[in-house]
Amino acid sequence: MQTSYPRIFLTLFWVLLLALFFAQVEIQIEGASGWGGNLPTWRIEKHWLLDLLWGGRAMTGYHAWVFPFIAMFFHFPFFLMQQWSIKSEARTLSCLIIFWIIEDFMWFLMNPAYGLHHFNQIDAHWHKHWVWGTPIDYWIGGAVSIFLFWRSNQK
Secondary structure (H helix, E strand, O other): OOOOHHHHHHHHHHHHHHHHHHHHHHHHHHOOOOOOOOOOOOEEOOOHHHHHHOOOOOEEHHHHHHHHHHHHHHHHHHHHHOOOOHHHHHHHHHHHHHHHHHHHHHHHHHOOOOOHHHOOOOOOOOOOOEEOOEEHHHHHHHHHHHHHHHHHOOO
16 A cells, blocks of 8 residues: 555645644634533543543543544544455554644634643643643654554555
8 A cells, every 4th residue: 555745745745734723623612621521421520540641630521531432433434435455544543643633732822712822731721741742642643643653655
């Protein structure tokens, strides 16, 4: 599954567009309260599994439903086309990871209550671990995404 540069850029553009739109949806839902802080849903603030798998962030009913929902959308083409391969799964997961990184950053950029000047560890307190001015999730997710995308192009 060799990919040409125009296809790569078209894919990245589409993921960026999806992330931008979903960031706006989340801004309309959450307003000035990040990570579902004021949503009428259940919330688990502390648990060792959250530290291990969720970056120490709270688990909310909102996130428990929205994360699989978005993952299902990214996997819809497999059901539509009734074709699946490990390489196409790697590419899908790569795009899904990049989607969440871009969406999260766009939430800060476009949210009138935040903006770039509030993209920091103090104001974005739900991101517990930061490296070089960004949440560590961005770095780890970005590396995993690049690796998966690279693997999806191997013979």
